Amino acid sequence: MDVPRPLQRHQDYLPIADHGLIGDGKSCALIGRDGAVAFMCVPRFDSAPLFAALLDRERGGTLLLAPVETRCSRQWYEPGTGVLVTEMTGPEGTVEVTDAFLLKPGARLEDDVPAGTGRLLRRARVTRGRVTLHVNVAARPPVSARWGPHGWELPCPHQKVTVRIGATHPLPAVDTTVRLREGETFTLCLDWSGGPARAQEAADQGIDATVRAWRRWAGQVPSDLPRPQLVLRSAITLKLLDHIENGAILAAPTASLPECIGGTRNWDYRYAWIRDAAYAVFALRRIGLPSEAEGFLHWVLEAVGRGPRPLVLYDIDGLPPPGEVIDTSLEGYRRSAPVRWGNAAADQVQHDLYGEILDCAFQWAATGGRLPERLWHQLTGLVQAARTAWQRPDHGIWEVRTPGRPFTYSAAMCQVALDRAARLARRLNLPGDAAGWAADAHALTDRIVTEAWNDEVGALASQMGGRGGLDASLLALPLRRVLPADHPRMAATAQIIGERLDAGGGLLFRYLPRATPDGIDEPEGAFVLCSFWMADNLAGQGRTDEAGALFERLCSYASPLGLLPEQIDPSDGSFVGNFPQGLSHVGLLSSAVVLARTQRGIQPELSTQAWFRH
Numbered sequence: 001m002d003v004p005r006p007l008q009r010h011q012d013y014l015p016i017a018d019h020g021l022i023g024d025g026k027s028c029a030l031i032g033r034d035g036a037v038a039f040m041c042v043p044r045f046d047s048a049p050l051f052a053a054l055l056d057r058e059r060g061g062t063l064l065l066a067p068v069e070t071r072c073s074r075q076w077y078e079p080g081t082g083v084l085v086t087e088m089t090g091p092e093g094t095v096e097v098t099d100a101f102l103l104k105p106g107a108r109l110e111d112d113v114p115a116g117t118g119r120l121l122r123r124a125r126v127t128r129g130r131v132t133l134h135v136n137v138a139a140r141p142p143v144s145a146r147w148g149p150h151g152w153e154l155p156c157p158h159q160k161v162t163v164r165i166g167a168t169h170p171l172p173a174v175d176t177t178v179r180l181r182e183g184e185t186f187t188l189c190l191d192w193s194g195g196p197a198r199a200q201e202a203a204d205q206g207i208d209a210t211v212r213a214w215r216r217w218a219g220q221v222p223s224d225l226p227r228p229q230l231v232l233r234s235a236i237t238l239k240l241l242d243h244i245e246n247g248a249i250l251a252a253p254t255a256s257l258p259e260c261i262g263g264t265r266n267w268d269y270r271y272a273w274i275r276d277a278a279y280a281v282f283a284l285r286r287i288g289l290p291s292e293a294e295g296f297l298h299w300v301l302e303a304v305g306r307g308p309r310p311l312v313l314y315d316i317d318g319l320p321p322p323g324e325v326i327d328t329s330l331e332g333y334r335r336s337a338p339v340r341w342g343n344a345a346a347d348q349v350q351h352d353l354y355g356e357i358l359d360c361a362f363q364w365a366a367t368g369g370r371l372p373e374r375l376w377h378q379l380t381g382l383v384q385a386a387r388t389a390w391q392r393p394d395h396g397i398w399e400v401r402t403p404g405r406p407f408t409y410s411a412a413m414c415q416v417a418l419d420r421a422a423r424l425a426r427r428l429n430l431p432g433d434a435a436g437w438a439a440d441a442h443a444l445t446d447r448i449v450t451e452a453w454n455d456e457v458g459a460l461a462s463q464m465g466g467r468g469g470l471d472a473s474l475l476a477l478p479l480r481r482v483l484p485a486d487h488p489r490m491a492a493t494a495q496i497i498g499e500r501l502d503a504g505g506g507l508l509f510r511y512l513p514r515a516t517p518d519g520i521d522e523p524e525g526a527f528v529l530c531s532f533w534m535a536d537n538l539a540g541q542g543r544t545d546e547a548g549a550l551f552e553r554l555c556s557y558a559s560p561l562g563l564l565p566e567q568i569d570p571s572d573g574s575f576v577g578n579f580p581q582g583l584s585h586v587g588l589l590s591s592a593v594v595l596a597r598t599q600r601g602i603q604p605e606l607s608t609q610a611w612f613r614h
Contacts, residue, residue, distance in 0.1 A: 002560035004072040004089060007034055011334045012057045014038070016575040017559040019054075020075050020084040021237065021253060024101035024116025025109065025244030028253045030054060030579075031099050033073045035066030035086055042192050043118065045243065045250055046270045046315055048158040048341075052140050055256055055339050056330040061140030065097050065122050065188060068132045068177060075561055080232065081214035082240055083207065084561075093129025093182065097122060102206035109217040110291045115244050118193030123203050125185045133186055137165060137174040141329075145174040150196045161192040168200050222287055225592040226548070226599075227555050233562030234585035235287060238280050241582050247295025248316040249277035252566065252578035258336035259524040259567050259577045266336060268343045269566075269578040271321050273313045274300055275397065278356035280582055282363060282479075283589040290367040297364045300357055301378050310353045310382070312399070313346050321346050348395040349404060354386035355413030355420070359480065362420040365428060376424075380432050383421040387440055390414035390464075397473045398510060401519030406464040408452040409473040412482045415444040419481070445482060449489055459496040460489060462516055469515025470497050472508050475533035478540050479590065485540025494537045503570035506553040507531055525567030525576040528554070532587025536594050544598045551591050564588065 007014065018033040027047070029040035038054040040063070041047045052060035067090030075086045083100040100121050107115040124133055137145060139154050145165070146153060152165040152174055165171070166189040169178050178186050187203040214236070221235045222228075241250040252269035259265035277300070281293045303318030304310045315321045324344040332339050361379055365371055371379070390411040393404030418441035425434035447464070454466040462471035474493055478485040485491065501509045507526035511518075531554050538547035557573065558564055564584035566577030 002074040002076060004074045004087065006072050007070060013054075013334050016257060016333075016565060016579050017563075018075075019579070020077070020086075020099075020561045021240055021563065021580055022082055022084050022099050022101050022120075023240040023253070024103055025239075025242060026114065026116050028101065028240060029099075029120065030254065031075075031084055031086060033075055033086060034070060035064060035073070035088055035097055037063035037099075037120075039254055040120070041253075041270065042120075042159060042163070043161050044316060045253060046321070049255075050139050050143065050154070050156060050159065050163065052330065054254070055333055058331075059141065060330055061138050061143070062136065063122075063138070063190075064134055064136040065124055066134055067091075067093075067095060068134050077233070077236075077561060078211055078214075080218040080236075081211050082236055083211055083214065087127075090131050093126055093131045095124050095126050095131045095133065095180070097124045098207060100207055100210045103210040103213040105205070105209040107209070107213040109213060109239060109244060110220075110289075112245060112247065112295050115213065117206070118191060119206065120190040121203060121206055122188045123185060123207065124180070124187070126180045126182050128182060130182070131180050133178045133180055135167075135171065135174075135176050135178055135186075135188065137188075139163075156192075159192075162194075163190050163192045164196055165190055166196065166198055168203070220289055225287070225596045226551065227588075227592060230555055230558060230562050231287070231589060231592050234564075234588045235284065235289070237563060237580050237585050238284060238582055238589075239292075241280070242292060242295075243272075243316045244295075246316070246318070247292070247297070247299035248272040248314070248318065249280045249292070249296055250316070250582065251276040251313075252581050254578045255341060256339040257333050257566075257576070257578045260336075260522060261334050261569075261576065262336050263522045263524070264336075264338060265520055265522060265524055266332060266338060266340055267345075267578070268324070268340050269581075271313045271315055271343060271346075272299075272318075274310060274353050275312075275350075275356050276583055276586075278360045279586045281360050283586040285363050285367065286593045287589055290364070290369075293360060293364045293367065294369055297360050297369070300360065301375060304357065304382070305378055309385075310357065311346055312348050312350050312353065313343060344401075345395075345399040348399055349392075350396065350399070351386070351389040351392070351394045351410040352397055352413035354382050354389065355416030355480065357382055358386075358417040358420040358424075362424055365424055371424065371428065371430065376430050376432075379424075380421065383417050383432075383437060386414040386417035387437075390444065396462075398471075398518065400517070402517055405462075405468065407468075407471075408448060408460060408462055408464055409471065409476070411444065411452075411464055412448055412474075412477050412480065415441050415448065415482055416480050418444065448482065449487075453489060457496060459493040462511065469512055470500055471516065472497055472501055472510045472527065472530035472533065475530060475537055479533065479536060485537045486542065490537075491541055494534065494541075498534060501530075505570060505573070506550050507568055507570050508534060525569045527567055528557070528564055528581065528584040529587040532584075532591045535591045539591075539594045539598050544595075547591075547598070548595055551595055554591075555588070
């Protein structure tokens with residue numbers, strides 16, 4: 001558990017790491033160590049934020065529950081849950097604020113049915129002395145509180161809901177104070193379900209039911225992996241990004257957190273990227289949670305079936321996301337403008353999607369899932385497209401905003417599509433050109449090994465033809481079973497990437513913009529997922545001790561709550577980019593599984609001996 005620390009702000013903003021995530025599988029919020037709801041979107045993950053102080057301290061809106069003067073604080077999760085506790089100490093005493101998006105009694109988070117009640121509950125309990133509690137409900141304009149038939153409420157035209165505010169103490173205003181003594185509690189409840197916000201009823205029944213539901217689900221997560229508490233927290237974090245009703249998985253719960261303070265690499269990640277979700281499914285299945293794979297597979301194929309080609313990302317309904325727009329009303333986190341809503345990457349061409357979808361289907365079938373005729377017909381259409389797509393330029397895994405190029409990673413994922421289709425057809429006796437797909441997959445592997453190789457650098461290059469700079473995405477090739485980690489050219493590539501993309505402290509840059517132009521001539525942080533991929537490669541090469549040491553170093557970067565960002569600023573270890581980032585937690589889960597197997601003397605599945613003969 002974290003120790004109490006003074007609050008430190010930079011340009012009036014808390015560090016990104018000083019926040020915890022809560023949610024209910026449909027919407028979510030980030031709670032700061034200062035007791036403020038810094039970012040909250042309801043009734044859906046991708047709704048316009050009701051509170052967005054994380055992106056503008058003055059105009060973003062906040063929901064504060066904290067001592068009038070907070071001298072130090074700390075946060076922790078109730079073990080095995082998505083219920084967050086913030087302990088804050090003021091001049092006269094200490095208060096604990098428990099935050100939860102309430103779940104229905106008896107909710108089963110593994111089922112594809114709504115689990116949330118449409119309520120945020122904030123319960124403050126004084127544990128020592130006396131506390132003057134500052135209560136401030138200040139939504140982002142144009143929303144403002146009004147007195148309604150059931151008390152205070154927030155009419156939200158953009159969200160198309162009315163949020164009712166309930167409290168266990170009278171609220172003469174939505175910006176007020178409440179005086180509490182040791183042992184006394186104050187509960188605030190926000191309800192957007194359409195019913196009255198009965199704070200006391202919600203407090204008495206809701207938190208216990210929510211804790212039970214989370215712990216029932218968390219009980220499935222194995223505890224015999226390295227860093228078991230971080231593994232459990234990563235699994236819960238991915239579940240908090242899972243739209244439980246239909247299987248969509250978000251990349252991150254936030255928008256426009258900068259990849260470099262003061263820069264413009266600020267993107268909206270509150271959508272379902274096929275790639276990110278497929279990696280999440282891969283990680284969750286590896287730790288024994290296959291139901292998420294089923295939900296995502298049905299969701300993604302239904303989404304893809306609506307259009308002429310797969311999109312890079314969708315909203316949580318499987319529809320094209322809104323167009324990317326710049327919001328000039330918010331200054332951005334630590335004045336890192338612009339703030340963007342929507343994501344223009346949805347219009348890009350990225351050929352790796354074929355492999356992501358087929359690999360997810362392969363994983364689903366490997367755990368006993370069925371592939372009915374209509375589903376298989378859709379999949380074979382994607383496989384046929386992958387046969388030639390790799391030859392054409394695309395925008396790649398990193399979604400460059402330049403003209404397309406023939407990225408090696410994209411070609412590798414087309415190989416995955418062909419390989420998985422051939423395996424599925426043979427194992428399940430499904431119709432299709434299994435022999436042809438397998439032959440094309442082998443041929444494409446050979447082309448990647450030879451045509452992407454750059455003799456001068458001594459590594460596989462970011463583009464077919466041996467062109468372009470180094471690209472850390474190629475470290476994922478062993479995970480996707482394109483090349484084993486101990487293949488001479490794969491091992492050499494990992495070695496060179498480790499040397500030339502080194503950001504220090506075990507961290508890696510995903511590429512160098514000067515060698516791989518991405519259309520944005522600005523620096524960025526080290527990409528957390530890439531370092532976990534490096535740990536996997538070291539394990540696959542038999543360098544188990546080095547892999548374990550790197551894994552431990554990467555785990556040390558997690559916040560006191562066990563959360564990881566998209567990127568880390570290597571100059572000071574601070575978090576940048578959207579947070580918490582699903583892919584970073586995917587990396588931690590996958591590396592933990594790889595290391596657990598090697599520590600038990602099991603041949604790494606990433607190595608030649610385990611699964612590949614080139």
